[in-house]
Amino acid sequence: MIALTAARSRDKVFFGPFKLVVSERLLTKEGTPVELGARALDILIALVSRASEVLSKKELMTQVWSGVVVDEASLRVHIAGLRKALGDGLDCARYIATVPGRGYCFVAPTSSTDETISVTETGTNASGGSHLLPARLTRIVGRTDTISALSTQLSASRFITIVGPGGVGKTTLAVAVAHDLLESFLGSALFVDLTMVSDPRMVAATLASMLGISVRSDDPTPSVMAHLREKRVLLVFDNCEHVVDAVAAVSARLFRAASQVHLLATSREALRAEGEYVYPLEPLDVPPDDSPPTASAVLAFSAPKLFVERAVACGARLNLSDADAAVVTGICRKLDGVALAIELAAGRVAALGLQQTAALLDQRLTLLWQGRRTAPARQKTLQATLDWSYGLLSKLERMVLRRLAIFVGDFTMEAAQAIAADAAVEPALVFDAIENLVSKSMVVARPIRGTMRYRLLATTRSYILGREASDAELIELAKRHAVYCKRWLELAGSTWPTLSNAVERAPYLDGLGDVRAALEWCFGADGDIDTGVALAAAAAPIFLAMSLLTECHRWAETAIAALDRTTHIGFEEMHLQATLGLSLMFTRGSTEAARVALNRSLTIAEERGEPLNQLQLLAPLTMYHLRIGDFKTAIALGERASALSTAVADPAAVVLAHSISGISLTHTGNLAGARLKLEAAHERAPTLHRTNAIYLGFDGHDLAGVFLARTLWQQGFPDQARACARQTIKDAAATDHPVTLSIALIWAISMFLWMMDDHETGEELLAWFIARAEAHSLGPYLAVGRGYRGLLAVRKGAAKDGVKSLRGALTELHSARYELLTTMFSVSLAQGLSAIDHHAESLTVIEDAIALVEENGDVSYMPELLRTKANVLLSMSQPKYDEAELNLLRSLEWSRNQGALAWELRTSVDLARLLAKKGRSDARSLLQPVYARFGEGLDTPDLRAAERLLAILQ
Numbered sequence: 032m033i034a035l036t037a038a039r040s041r042d043k044v045f046f047g048p049f050k051l052v053v054s055e056r057l058l059t060k061e062g063t064p065v066e067l068g069a070r071a072l073d074i075l076i077a078l079v080s081r082a083s084e085v086l087s088k089k090e091l092m093t094q095v096w097s098g099v100v101v102d103e104a105s106l107r108v109h110i111a112g113l114r115k116a117l118g119d120g121l122d123c124a125r126y127i128a129t130v131p132g133r134g135y136c137f138v139a140p141t142s143s144t145d146e147t148i149s150v151t152e153t154g155t156n157a158s159g160g161s162h163l164l165p166a167r168l169t170r171i172v173g174r175t176d177t178i179s180a181l182s183t184q185l186s187a188s189r190f191i192t193i194v195g196p197g198g199v200g201k202t203t204l205a206v207a208v209a210h211d212l213l214e215s216f217l218g219s220a221l222f223v224d225l226t227m228v229s230d231p232r233m234v235a236a237t238l239a240s241m242l243g244i245s246v247r248s249d250d251p252t253p254s255v256m257a258h259l260r261e262k263r264v265l266l267v268f269d270n271c272e273h274v275v276d277a278v279a280a281v282s283a284r285l286f287r288a289a290s291q292v293h294l295l296a297t298s299r300e301a302l303r304a305e306g307e308y309v310y311p312l313e314p315l316d317v318p319p320d321d322s323p324p325t326a327s328a329v330l331a332f333s334a335p336k337l338f339v340e341r342a343v344a345c346g347a348r349l350n351l352s353d354a355d356a357a358v359v360t361g362i363c364r365k366l367d368g369v370a371l372a373i374e375l376a377a378g379r380v381a382a383l384g385l386q387q388t389a390a391l392l393d394q395r396l397t398l399l400w401q402g403r404r405t406a407p408a409r410q411k412t413l414q415a416t417l418d419w420s421y422g423l424l425s426k427l428e429r430m431v432l433r434r435l436a437i438f439v440g441d442f443t444m445e446a447a448q449a450i451a452a453d454a455a456v457e458p459a460l461v462f463d464a465i466e467n468l469v470s471k472s473m474v475v476a477r478p479i480r481g482t483m484r485y486r487l488l489a490t491t492r493s494y495i496l497g498r499e500a501s502d503a504e505l506i507e508l509a510k511r512h513a514v515y516c517k518r519w520l521e522l523a524g525s526t527w528p529t530l531s532n533a534v535e536r537a538p539y540l541d542g543l544g545d546v547r548a549a550l551e552w553c554f555g556a557d558g559d560i561d562t563g564v565a566l567a568a569a570a571a572p573i574f575l576a577m578s579l580l581t582e583c584h585r586w587a588e589t590a591i592a593a594l595d596r597t598t599h600i601g602f603e604e605m606h607l608q609a610t611l612g613l614s615l616m617f618t619r620g621s622t623e624a625a626r627v628a629l630n631r632s633l634t635i636a637e638e639r640g641e642p643l644n645q646l647q648l649l650a651p652l653t654m655y656h657l658r659i660g661d662f663k664t665a666i667a668l669g670e671r672a673s674a675l676s677t678a679v680a681d682p683a684a685v686v687l688a689h690s691i692s693g694i695s696l697t698h699t700g701n702l703a704g705a706r707l708k709l710e711a712a713h714e715r716a717p718t719l720h721r722t723n724a725i726y727l728g729f730d731g732h733d734l735a736g737v738f739l740a741r742t743l744w745q746q747g748f749p750d751q752a753r754a755c756a757r758q759t760i761k762d763a764a765a766t767d768h769p770v771t772l773s774i775a776l777i778w779a780i781s782m783f784l785w786m787m788d789d790h791e792t793g794e795e796l797l798a799w800f801i802a803r804a805e806a807h808s809l810g811p812y813l814a815v816g817r818g819y820r821g822l823l824a825v826r827k828g829a830a831k832d833g834v835k836s837l838r839g840a841l842t843e844l845h846s847a848r849y850e851l852l853t854t855m856f857s858v859s860l861a862q863g864l865s866a867i868d869h870h871a872e873s874l875t876v877i878e879d880a881i882a883l884v885e886e887n888g889d890v891s892y893m894p895e896l897l898r899t900k901a902n903v904l905l906s907m908s909q910p911k912y913d914e915a916e917l918n919l920l921r922s923l924e925w926s927r928n929q930g931a932l933a934w935e936l937r938t939s940v941d942l943a944r945l946l947a948k949k950g951r952s953d954a955r956s957l958l959q960p961v962y963a964r965f966g967e968g969l970d971t972p973d974l975r976a977a978e979r980l981l982a983i984l985q
Contacts (some may be wrong), residue, residue, distance in 0.1 A: 042054050044079050044141050044142070045141065045142045046079070046126070046139045046140065046141045046142070047126070047139055048060050048061050049065070049117070051075065051076070051079060053076055053080075056072055058072065058075065065116055066116070067113070067116055068109070068112070070095055070096075070109050071109045071112050071113045071116070073094070073095040074091060074095055074106075074109055074110065074113055075113055077090075077091055077094050077095065078091075078127060078135060078136070078137035079137050079141060081137070082137045082138075082139070082141050083136065083137070083138065083186070083215065083263075084136065085133050085134050085135070085136045085186075085187050086134050086135055086136070087133060087134040088103055088106055088134050088135075089134075090134070091106060091134065091135065092105075092106055095109075110127065110129075110135060113127065114126070114127055125138055125139060125182075125211070125215075126138065126139045128182070128183045128186055128187075129183060133187055136183075136186055136187065138182075138186055138212075138215045139214065139215065140214045140215060140217055164206060164209050164210060164213070164220055164222045164267070165202075165206050165222060166206075167206055167207055167210040171203060171204075171207055172315070172333050172336050172337040172340060173315045173316065173332075173333020173334070173336065173337065174200070174203075174204055174207070174333075177204060177312075178204065178207050178208055178211055179211075181193070181204070181208045181310060182208050182211045182212050184308065184310070185208065185212065185265075185293055185295060186212070186215070186293075188306075188308045189286065189292070189293045189294065189306065190282065190286050190293070190294040190304075190306045190307050190308060191294070191295055191296070191307070191308045191309075191310055192271075192295075192296040192297070192298055192301055192302050192307055192308070192309050192310065193205055193295070193296070193297045193298075193310050193312050194297075194298055194299065194300060194301050194309055194310065194311050194312065194472060195299070195311060195312035195313070195314075195472055196299060196369065196420070196472040196473070196475075196488060196491070197299060197371070197417060197420050197472070198369045198370060198371025198372055198490070199312050199313075199314055199369055199370060199371070199472075200312065200315075200370040200371070201297035201298075201312055202269050202270070202297055203370070204297075204312060205267055205269060205295055205296075205297050206222070206267075208295060209222065209265060209267050209295065212265060212293075213265075216263055216264060216265045216293070217263065219262065219263060219264040219265065220264065220265040220266075220267065221241060221242070221264065221265070221266050221267065222267045222269065223237065223238055223241060223266065223267060223268050223269065224269050224270065225237070225268060225269060225270050225271055225273075225274055225278070226269075226270045228274055229273070229274075230274075231274045231276060231277035232277070234274050234277040234278055234281055235250070235251045235252045235255060235277070235281050236251050238251075238255055238266075238281065239251040239254060239255050242255065242258055242259075244258050252280075252281060252284060255281075255285070256284060256285065256288045256289065259285065259288075259289040259292050260288055260289050261289075261291070262289070262291060262292070263291040263292075264291070264292055264293070265292075265293045265295065266285070266292060266293070266294050266295070267295045267296070267297075268282070268294070268295070268296040268297070269296075269297050270297060270298070271296050271297065271298035271302060272298045272299040272300055272420070272423055272471065273423050275298060275300060275302060278296065278298075278302055278304075279302040279303060279304040279307075280304075282294050282296065282302060282304045282306075282307070283304040283305040283306065286304070286305060286306040287305065287306075299420060299423075299471050299472040299473075300470040300471040300472060301470060313368075314334070314367050314368030314369050314370070314488075315332075315333040315334035315337060315363075315368040315369075315370055315373070316332045316333050316334060316368060317332055317334045317335070317360065317363045317364050317367075317368045318332050318335070318360050318364075324353060324356055324357040324360065325353045325356060326351045326352060326353055326355070326356040328356075329351075329356040329357075329359060329360050330351070330356070332363075333368075334363035334366075334368040334373055335356070335359045335360055335363050337370060337373050337374070337377070338359050338362065338363055338373050338376070338377045339351060339359065339377075340377075341373070341374045341377035341378065342377040342378070342380040342381070342385075345377065345378045345380070345381050346381040347377075347380040347381040347385075349380065349385065355385055358385055358386065358389050359385070361389060362376055362388065362389050366490065367488045367490065369488060369490055372490050376388060379391075417490065417491065417494040420471070420472070420473060421473075421494070423471065424468075424471070424473070425464075425467075427456070427460060427464050428464050428467055428468055428471075428473075430451075430456070430464075431447075431451045431456075431461055431464040431465065431468065432464075432468055432473060432474070432487075432495055433495055433498070434450050434451040434508060435447055435450070435451060435465075435468075435474065435485075435487060436487060436491075436492050436495040436496050437450060437508055437509065437512045437548075438450070438486070438487070438512075438545055439492075439544045439545055439547075439548045440486060440541050440542070440544040440545060441484040441485065441486045441541050441542075442484065442485055442486065442545070443482065443483075443484055443485070444462065444465065444483065444485070446515060446519070447461060447465055447485065448461045448462065449511075449515045449518075450508070450511055450512055450515060451464075465485065469485070473487075473491060474486070474487060474491075475487070475488060502557075506557060509549070509552045509558075510559055510562060512545070512548075512549055512552075513549035513550075513552060513553055513559065513562045513563070513566055514562060516542075516545055516546045516549040516566060516570075517562070517565055517566045517569050519542060519546075520546065520566070520569035520570055520573055521569055523542070523573055543570075543573070543574070543577075543579070546566070546570050547582070549566060550563060550566060550567060550570065550586055550589075553566060553567075554589055554590075554593065560593050560595075561595075563589075563590065563593065564590045564593060564594060564595075564603060564607075565603060567586045567587065567589065567590035567607065568590065568602075568603035568604075568606045568607050569606075570586060571583050571586055571587040571590075571606060571607055571610035571611070572606055572609075572610055574586065574610070574614075575610045575613055575614060578769040578770045578771075580614045580617050580618050580770075581614075581618065583610050583611075583613075583614040584611060584614035584615060584618060587607045587608075587610045587611035587614065588611055590603075590607050591604065591607050591608065591611060594607075601635065601639065602635075602639070604631075604632075604635060605632050605635040605636055605639075605644065605648075606632075608628045608629070608631045608632035608635070609628070609629065609632035609648055609651060611625075611628040612624075612625045612626070612627075612628035612629035612632065612651060612655070613625075613629075613651050615628065616651075616654070616655060616658065617770060617811075619847070620811050620846070620847025620848050620849055621655055621658045621659045621847065621848035621849060622848070625655060626655060629648070629651055629652045629655055630652070632648050633645065633648045633649070633652055636648050642675050642678045642679050643679050643681055643684055645675060646672055646675045646676060646679055646684050646687065646688060647684060647687065649668050649671060649672045649675070649691065650672070650687055650690075650691055652668055653665050653668040653669055653672070653691050653694075653695065656668065657694070657695075657698070657851055658848065658849050658850065658851055659848045659849075659850055660848075660850030660851070660853070660883070660887050660889070661887060662695075662698045662699075662887045662888035662889040663887060663888040665695050665698070666695045666696075666698065666699055666888060668691070668695070669691045669692040669694070669695030669696070670692065670695075672687070672688040672691045672692060673688050673689075673691075673692045675688065676688035676689075686711075686712050687712075689708045689709070689711045689712035689735075690708075690709070690712040690734065690735045692708045693705045693706075693707075693708030693709035693711075693712060693735065693738065693739075694709070694734070694735070694738050696708060697709075697738055697741065697742055697891060698888065698889045698890075698891050699888065699890060699891065700890050700891045700893070700925070700928070700929035700931070701929070702742050702745055702746055702929055702930045702931060703746075703930055705738070705742050706739065706742050706743070706746065709735050709738055709739040709742060710739060712735040713735040713736050713739050733759050733762055733763040733766075733771055733772075733774070733775045734774055734775070734778075736755060736756075736758070736759035736762065736775070737756060737759045737760075737774075737775050737778040737779055737782075738778065739755055740752045740753075740755040740756035740759060740778075740779070740782060741778060741781070741782050741786070743755060744782055744786055744787065744933055745786075745891075745929075745930075745931045745932070745933050745934065746930060746931070746932055746933070747932030747933055747936075747964060747965055747968075748967060748968070749787065749933070749967060749968030749971050749974075750967040750968050751967070752782065752787075753783075753787075756779045756782055756783070759775055759779065760772075760775055760776065760779055760796070762775075763775035763776075769803055769806070772803060773800060773803050773804060773812055776796050776799060776800040776803070777800065777812070777815060777852070779796055780793055780796045780797055780800060780819055781852065781855060783796060784796075784797070784819065784822065784823060784826075785822060785855055785859070786933065787971055787972070787973075788826070788971075788972040788973070789972075790823065790826065790827070793819075793823065794823065797816065797819050797820070797823070800812070800815075800816060800819075801813070801816040804816055811843075811844065811847045811849040814840050814843035814844050814847065814849070815840070815844070815849070815852060817836055817839060817840040817843070818836070818837060818840030818841065818844065818852065818856045818859075820836050821833045821834070821835070821836030821837035821838075821839075821840060821856070821859065821860075821863070822837065822855075822856065822859040824836060824863075825837070825859050825860075825862055825863040825866065826859075828866075830862075830863040830864075830866035830867050831863075831867055833859070833863045834860060834863040834864060834867065837856055837859055837860040837863060838860065840856060841853055841856055841857065841860065844856075850887075854880055854883070854884060854889060854892045854896070855892070857876055857877070857879070857880040858877070858880065858892070858895055858896060858899050860873075860876050861873045861874075861876045861877040861880075861899055861900075861903060862899060862902075862903075864876065865902070865903045865906050870903060870906065870907045870908075873903045874900070874903055874904075877896060877899055877900045877903060878900070880892075880896055881893070881896050881897070881900070884896065890925070891929065891931075893922075893925045894922045894923075894925040894926040894929070894931055894934035894935070894938060895922075895934060895937075897918045897919070897921050897922035897925065897938075898918070898919060898922045898934070898937060898938045898941060900918050901914075901915040901916070901918035901919045901922070901941065901945075902915070902941065904918070905945070912945065912948075912949065915945060916942070916945055916946075919938055919941055919942040919945065920942070922934070922938040923935060923938050923939065923942065926938060932961070932964060932965070933973065935961055936961050936962065936965070936973055936974070936977060937973055939957055939958045939961045939962075939977070940958060940973070940976055940977050940980055942954075942957060943955065943957050943958040943980060943984065944980065947983075947984060954984055955981060955984040955985065958977060958980065958981060958984070959981060961977075962974070962977045962978070962981060
């Protein structure tokens with residue numbers, strides 16, 4: 032190792048390739064003058080004259096701008112220019128360091144001769160201690176900024192402890208920082224590896240020995256103080272956690288007595304010594320869940336970058352594809368970004384392959400994989416690293432840690448106390464133990480949205496779960512965990528409706544990981560079925576309300592199958608049957624199993640004589656009958672809900688009844704009645720609707736809003752309808768709730784695309800809708816998306832393609848018993864068939880649709896069905912004018928009876944054209960009064976068409 036010696040001169044100062052002559056105000060680089068402005072040169076002289084000291088911004092501005100008032104921006108500009116002139120940061124050269132919150136420091140070694148550095152190959156230096164540092168890794172991934180920040184901070188504060196869990200890279204970082212600062216300490220750096228020191232009393236003696244001090248007393252600390260008092264040296268204490276008190280005592284005395292000694296320590300817990308600055312070292316960064324899984328995007332994060340580099344270095348042939356990048360990300364995420372764990376896993380890729388390595392980690396975290404032969408014994412395997420840490424814990428800390436390992440994700444202090452405390456261990460002791468485990472880096476603490484949460488790294492948790500424990504202890508712990516999860520869900524069930532977006536719901540989604548684990552245990556071989564049924568009953572509505580539909584179906588079905596009818600019939604089964612029916616309806620369509628489950632749930636509520644539960648359960652049952660096209664039954668259920676609402680004092684239940692009734696009335700064509708109900712429901716606070724999400728599976732506020740928008744359009748208020756629809760979509764998107772947004776989009780698309788003929792908005796919403804349906808496996812909705820694509824193709828003139836898409840979509844929707852939109856798609860199919868001259872088939876499709884709505888009660892479509900039939904008759908090779916006119920007149924009658932001004936206008940335009948073609952003089956008098964009744968929306972396609980026709984008829 033190179034040792035450095037230097038002396039300073041007041042006039043001539045040498046550093047790196049530079050020579051500064053203060054009296055001549057001249058800076059040269061290898062003999063060539065360097066151009067510097069006067070202010071920049073003044074700053075350099077000030078910094079060099081007090082090299083290795085921190086000069087505050089105020090001091091520099093006072094010296095350089097004496098008598099002139101300037102702001103800090105001027106100083107920053109000149110510092111930046113000076114750094115550029117010196118080449119600061121290029122080829123590892125460092126001259127001026129910024130000390131956050133304090134000022135600037137000149138950190139390069141200086142000399143008064145042009146031989147700035149004299150080299151000796153001795154093993155000692157001016158301090159008398161060994162200056163040998165462990166070799167610095169040739170490449171350190173993801174820590175460049177950290178090394179720079181620590182180097183600057185250490186120069187300023189003199190005493191830093193790098194704290195973090197085993198394997199996170201503390202030693203690697205400390206060695207890199209020491210090498211980074213070696214020149215500024217003129218080679219005087221001493222690395223003290225404390226892993227071989229088991230007796231705390233030997234810490235000071237080991238340091239004295241490495242410094243070459245002969246000690247003749249029991250306490251060598253005073254001799255060490257005397258030796259280092261006037262020396263500038265960097266001391267690195269590595270792995271202090273097992274002798275932390277002794278290191279803290281020595282470090283505190285050194286910090287006070289030796290003002291030029293700088294201390295850098297690594298430990299799994301802070302020293303808590305005077306002058307110490309604690310630097311918590313975070314794991315390497317891992318791509319977030321929502322980041323694009325491309326190779327280029329993934330390798331921008333340090334954890335996967337390290338994995339790939341280590342795998343290739345160990346002989347793996349890894350040409351990272353996007354698919355491989357997703358696997359690597361999964362591995363790094365599972366290993367929590369811990370550098371040692373990532374290196375050990377990467378070392379297996381050459382022998383096992385990437386996929387097999389990932390599969391092994393999914394099965395179990397392999398703690399015994401071997402690392403580099405040159406690594407310290409404690410870091411050759413993860414097992415050895417964790418053995419080292421575990422061995423330093425007290426009996427109480429080990430017990431609490433073992434109990435905390437039951438949590439699969441983050442947990443709160445309250446949760447920890449609920450699991451870890453018992454008759455022998457009171458909650459206060461658990462609190463103290465967790466605080467110690469955090470300080471010893473065995474538990475990670477982090478604030479999340481204002482609440483401190485804790486977790487075990489995956490490697491730590493796997494290690495703890497692998498340690499021996501009695502079956503009785505494990506069963507008791509698992510049952511306690513399941514009971515806690517049930518209590519937590521009961522609280523979440525009352526809190527969730529007040530949460531308006533995904534950010535607020537995130538802690539609850541995180542907590543569901545523990546609920547899943549508890550359910551797996553309850554229904555497993557050694558589980559507790561009774562606890563499992565109660566837990567599933569509490570969990571299923573939350574799974575449903577958060578659109579976790581597959582899980583909702585799985586656990587509701589599992590719990591129902593395990594029900595003991597003599598003990599569980601009642602409230603729990605009512606919840607389970609309702610959520611099973613809804614989850615089946617959204618994922619598999621309106622199956623008979625869904626109907627049976629929903630009816631069973633309502634029957635239990637009736638048997639229990641609970642009007643509120645009956646009303647809440649009528650909502651999903653009404654939705655079921657609407658979806659299968661049984662509109663008469665749905666309307667009857669809506670009337671029943673309205674009647675029940677008068678006996679219920681719950682405001683949210685009343686709002687729910689208004690929504691059910693209003694939506695049902697839209698299908699009867701009673702637009703005035705529907706609008707009254709929907710406005711009453713929609714104007715209430717949205718949180719009232721969210722309280723019903725458990726029974727609907729989505730936010731009823733947005734469903735009421737989108738049906739209100741359709742009703743407003745039909746009544747002749749297109750501008751209000753557009754505004755209402757856009758606001759509803761915005762509200763639904765803000766909830767970040769897949770089913771809520773999908774339902775809002777379904778009906779908004781029908782309004783913009785089918786009713787308003789707004790292709791641009793309709794296409795935009797359709798792309799959004801299909802993406803959501805695909806991402807969340809909403810089966811019937813995918814068929815709806817294909818139907819809308821067919822409708823759009825027909826509207827754009829690609830009738831042949833549109834007909835094909837519509838036929839396929841209708842077949843799928845009939846199969847899934849999702850009939851809410853099949854009438855609309857049948858109208859579009861008839862229009863498409865007519866456009867390709869399949870008039871007979873077109874008439875069959877439209878007549879079948881007319882017969883169906885007469886049978887099932889969904890007569891809201893009748894005006895448009897009759898208008899479409901008339902146009903098919905007119906498009907035939909031998910037009911049937913009289914029959915077409917008759918159908919248009921019937922369409923007008925239906926429109927007027929329903930108060931559907933929008934349908935009336937569309938029919939009046941077609942009828943006026945027909946009358947004009949027949950030479951009738953009453954065409955304009957028919958259309959003009961209908962057009963005049965509109966006070967808004969004059970830019971919509973239907974009103975523009977009416978305006979053009981009126982001009983022609985004039």
